[in-house]
Amino acid sequence: MATNLEFTVTGEQKIHCESCENRIARALKRLPGIDRVNASAKEQRISVSIDPERTTLEQVRAKLHEIGYDVTTKN
Amino acid sequence: MSPLQQIDNPAVALGILGRGSGIEKLQLKVGGMSCSFCVASMTKALERTEGVRRASVNLAHEEALIEYEPAKVSPMQLKKLIIDLGYTVRDPRKVLTFEEEQEVMLGERRNFLIAAGFAVIAIAMMSLMWAGVVSNPPPKPLPILMPFLALATIFGPGWHILQMALASLRRGILNQHVLLEFGAFAGLIGGVLGYFSSSFPIADFFAVSVFITTYHLLSGFVSLRVRTRSSQAVRKLLSLVPPAARVVRDGTEEELPLEQVRPGDTVRVRPGESIPVDGEVIDGSSGVNESLVTGESMPQAKKAGDEVIGGSMNQTGTLLVRVTKVGEDSFLHQIARSVEEARALKPGILALVDRVLATYVPTVLGAAFLAFTVWTLGAWLVTGSPDWTRAIFAVLAVLVMGYPCALGMASPLAMIRGGGMAAEHGVLMRSAEAFQILKDVRKVILDKTGTITRGEPSVTDIQPASDWSNDEILRLAAASERASEHPLAQAILASAAAQHLSIPSASDFQATPGMGVAAIVEGHRVLIGKPQFLKEGHIEIASAIEQVEVMSAKGDTVVALAIGGRLAGLIGIADQIKPDARDAIQRMRAAGLEPMMVTGDNARTAEVVARQVGITDYRSEVLPQNKAAVVRELQDQGFRVAMVGDGINDAPALMQADVGIAIGAGTDIAIESADVVLVGQRLGAVVDAFYIGRSSYRKTVQNLSLAFAFNGIGVPLAITGLLHPVWAMVAMIASVTTVLTNSFAGRLLPKKRRGRQAEMTFNVLNMHCENCVAAIRRAVTKLNGVQDVKGDIDQHTICIVYREGEADPDGIRAAILDQGFQVNL
Numbered sequence: 091m092a093t094n095l096e097f098t099v100t101g102e103q104k105i106h107c108e109s110c111e112n113r114i115a116r117a118l119k120r121l122p123g124i125d126r127v128n129a130s131a132k133e134q135r136i137s138v139s140i141d142p143e144r145t146t147l148e149q150v151r152a153k154l155h156e157i158g159y160d161v162t163t164k165n
Numbered sequence: 166m167s168p169l170q171q172i173d174n175p176a177v178a179l180g181i182l183g184r185g186s187g188i189e190k191l192q193l194k195v196g197g198m199s200c201s202f203c204v205a206s207m208t209k210a211l212e213r214t215e216g217v218r219r220a221s222v223n224l225a226h227e228e229a230l231i232e233y234e235p236a237k238v239s240p241m242q243l244k245k246l247i248i249d250l251g252y253t254v255r256d257p258r259k260v261l262t263f264e265e266e267q268e269v270m271l272g273e274r275r276n277f278l279i280a281a282g283f284a285v286i287a288i289a290m291m292s293l294m295w296a297g298v299v300s301n302p303p304p305k306p307l308p309i310l311m312p313f314l315a316l317a318t319i320f321g322p323g324w325h326i327l328q329m330a331l332a333s334l335r336r337g338i339l340n341q342h343v344l345l346e347f348g349a350f351a352g353l354i355g356g357v358l359g360y361f362s363s364s365f366p367i368a369d370f371f372a373v374s375v376f377i378t379t380y381h382l383l384s385g386f387v388s389l390r391v392r393t394r395s396s397q398a399v400r401k402l403l404s405l406v407p408p409a410a411r412v413v414r415d416g417t418e419e420e421l422p423l424e425q426v427r428p429g430d431t432v433r434v435r436p437g438e439s440i441p442v443d444g445e446v447i448d449g450s451s452g453v454n455e456s457l458v459t460g461e462s463m464p465q466a467k468k469a470g471d472e473v474i475g476g477s478m479n480q481t482g483t484l485l486v487r488v489t490k491v492g493e494d495s496f497l498h499q500i501a502r503s504v505e506e507a508r509a510l511k512p513g514i515l516a517l518v519d520r521v522l523a524t525y526v527p528t529v530l531g532a533a534f535l536a537f538t539v540w541t542l543g544a545w546l547v548t549g550s551p552d553w554t555r556a557i558f559a560v561l562a563v564l565v566m567g568y569p570c571a572l573g574m575a576s577p578l579a580m581i582r583g584g585g586m587a588a589e590h591g592v593l594m595r596s597a598e599a600f601q602i603l604k605d606v607r608k609v610i611l612d613k614t615g616t617i618t619r620g621e622p623s624v625t626d627i628q629p630a631s632d633w634s635n636d637e638i639l640r641l642a643a644a645s646e647r648a649s650e651h652p653l654a655q656a657i658l659a660s661a662a663a664q665h666l667s668i669p670s671a672s673d674f675q676a677t678p679g680m681g682v683a684a685i686v687e688g689h690r691v692l693i694g695k696p697q698f699l700k701e702g703h704i705e706i707a708s709a710i711e712q713v714e715v716m717s718a719k720g721d722t723v724v725a726l727a728i729g730g731r732l733a734g735l736i737g738i739a740d741q742i743k744p745d746a747r748d749a750i751q752r753m754r755a756a757g758l759e760p761m762m763v764t765g766d767n768a769r770t771a772e773v774v775a776r777q778v779g780i781t782d783y784r785s786e787v788l789p790q791n792k793a794a795v796v797r798e799l800q801d802q803g804f805r806v807a808m809v810g811d812g813i814n815d816a817p818a819l820m821q822a823d824v825g826i827a828i829g830a831g832t833d834i835a836i837e838s839a840d841v842v843l844v845g846q847r848l849g850a851v852v853d854a855f856y857i858g859r860s861s862y863r864k865t866v867q868n869l870s871l872a873f874a875f876n877g878i879g880v881p882l883a884i885t886g887l888l889h890p891v892w893a894m895v896a897m898i899a900s901v902t903t904v905l906t907n908s909f910a911g912r913l914l915p916k917k918r919r920g921r922q923a924e925m926t927f928n929v930l931n932m933h934c935e936n937c938v939a940a941i942r943r944a945v946t947k948l949n950g951v952q953d954v955k956g957d958i959d960q961h962t963i964c965i966v967y968r969e970g971e972a973d974p975d976g977i978r979a980a981i982l983d984q985g986f987q988v989n990l
């Protein structure tokens with residue numbers, strides 16, 4: 091069953107534009123078990139639906155950190 | 166074997182080629198040439214013959230191409246001339262099979278091993294004698310056994326060398342075989358004289374004969390191993406044409422062997438079949454892959470009235486073709502003929518070792534003569550009586566000393582070493598000539614498709630024309646094109662897959678050949694194809710015309726996409742240049758090479774690619790036959806030319822060039838025609854090959870100098886008549902050892918060299934701002950060996966400076982992808 095994760099960008103680097111949004115989606119989709127990614131420049135939020143069998147919240151967070159975004163999460 | 170025995174059918178053996186205008190061409194396989202002198206003397210003899218316009222003789226391929234006037238001289242006479250010169254003639258179409266080559270190799274090996282056996286016995290006996298175990302003068306067995314060993318070596322395993330030496334001598338050619346036999350027979354004579362005069366050491370003289378003959382056989386074997394030559398290019402080329410065709414006569418279809426198909430017949434070709442003949446389409450339409458003619462991988466749309474070429478691949482539809490040319494006149498046969506001609510017209514080189522021998526051998530003979538004169542005439546003038554014994558001794562000593570044992574090994578060993586180094590860089594050297602000639606190359610001709618570019622189309626640009634995002638455009642385009650085999654469709658699918666887009670399924674798929682496809686995807690009606698195709702589907706594209714122009718000018722093929730009756734975007738597809746192409750061209754320039762591009766493609770595409778990689782000199786719309794002509798043209802201007810290519814259409818040019826370089830997963834025929842094969846797609850390997858050629862040439866020169874050095878000291882000393890023949894053996898062992906050491910010593914030292922700085926440019930489509938560049942820079946500079954990252958936002962390119970060998974291009978690409986960017990390589 092897919093799990094939804096919600097992140098808010100808190101670090102110095104922000105989501106600027108549509109291409110940043112796309113880039114985030116593309117980068118995350120290289121992880122296994124990533125279903126749908128929605129990044130919003132307006133809200134500085136990233137929502138990801140994952141297959142918890144194949145990936146974890148920590149992996150997603152690490153990947154976001156790798157591409158330059160520091161995030162907090164409610165989950 | 167008599168030379169004539171090898172010909173079973175004279176008409177075939179004559180291999181008459183071209184016809185018309187009073188000049189005919191005769192191509193022959195010539196056997197029995199051993200060095201570049203043979204080439205020179207045969208060419209001279211032929212050109213001196215009345216009625217011969219031009220003669221080209223190639224040593225490496227053992228071929229002669231003669232242009233002559235049939236009114237003045239007959240092929241029979243020409244052939245007889247060559248046989249009179251002491252060579253053999255055989256059917257040009259018959260290639261030595263692998264088994265035959267293997268047999269020659271085993272024969273040489275057996276000869277060497279037998280000789281080596283004799284040499285071992287000889288050295289054992291000599292050692293016993295020197296060690297004083299046996300007394301001096303030696304007991305009976307030694308003077309009896311030694312002459313047997315010497316005779317057995319010279320006339321047993323060394324028999325064929327003796328034959329070659331005699332043949333050369335008759336033609337006044339002084340080569341290494343002649344030199345050897347002089348030495349060997351001097352040894353024999355010295356030994357025999359020993360029975361009459363104690364001044365001639367019997368055992369030593371005989372032993373020298375055994376030794377030098379053995380070394381000579383060893384050198385012969387080593388060079389044969391280095392030479393790998395079995396050119397089957399032509400045979401492979403002709404096997405591309407299917408052996409039979411479906412001929413339609415009187416409404417019935419019949420499969421006939423190709424020999425029975427005549428011009429004017431009608432032939433049916435189904436999708437997926439090779440076209441068997443050259444002809445004109447009279448019915449049907451299809452996409453035909455003509456990469457073998459033009460080098461272009463994009464299929465050409467063919468409809469009634471268009472020409473098709475035998476050997477090209479029919480892809481999508483059934484064609485009815487009226488035959489225009491078959492057999493010898495067909496396009497493929499013409500290429501095959503160009504390859505054959507180019508092979509014979511390829512400029513030969515005078516091998517360095519032959520050039521040295523040309524002066525060395527007369528010098529040794531002169532020294533022997535001098536020694537004789539000094540101890541006869543000279544001694545007579547001084548003391549009043551000539552010193553005959555000393556004179557003969559000196560002459561014999563000069564001759565045995567004169568044979569440089571390491572000589573035959575000097576070049577092959579340098580090549581083995583160079584070849585090993587080259588292989589480490591993904592460069593395979595197929596011919597020994599290539600090593601020598603690479604250093605002289607000035608012009609490098611590069612084929613465009615597959616050499617400078619990657620050889621297959623890929624998506625380079627997406628221009629949205631509405632609020633659909635790039636990803637959506639690509640996703641829907643891929644969905645509609647999923648069922649298509651067209652290379653443009655494949656490029657779109659590959660790009661979508663590379664971006665990890667999930668491709669939805671399409672329904673109501675409808676294709677218009679040569680134009681585009683329509684389909685329903687996710688409820689939208691999608692049209693994709695040429696801009697013209699959308700226009701015909703009543704979609705407004707006027708607003709995008711300018712954009713189409715801009716993209717076309719860049720060299721892109723433009724595919725337009727409409728969603729729900731409105732233009733959604735344009736996709737640019739092109740055969741992109743290799744990431745290291747620009748850098749490789751710069752390095753060529755730095756190495757003193759002049760790159761030039763030759764392509765069958767149109768002028769506009771050629772100009773775009775040339776500009777991108779920084780080539781100023783290029784030629785477009787060059788037909789395959791003419792590529793070889795371009796090479797020849799430069800050669801006539803006095804340049805040594807290297808040709809780099811991968812396709813069948815490059816084969817004649819590869820063969821014609823002084824150095825033919827096949828790149829990447831080139832076709833077998835290209836590889837067979839080339840002297841150097843580059844493994845992998847890297848264009849920079851061309852420059853590596855050049856440097857390796859240069860350094861192995863240096864090694865060859867060093868080896869040759871070392872090989873001659875000991876003899877160079879020995880010969881003048883021998884003139885004194887005081888040099889014992891045992892010193893000849895010492896010099897032999899010393900020179901072989903130094904040459905061996907020089908060839909391989911460098912390899913044993915640890916090689917610690919920093920990688921060369923190289924550049925690589927990627928196309929990153931979704932790189933929009935400085936932030937993106939910064940993100941890539943951060944990710945890539947973490948990698949080992951990466952030194953600098955420069956981004957160009959307007960061009961969507963990123964240029965990475967790295968150290969070769971430390972950073973891995975694939976790793977760099979993966980790192981950028983990991984950052985969520987779209988990378989086209």
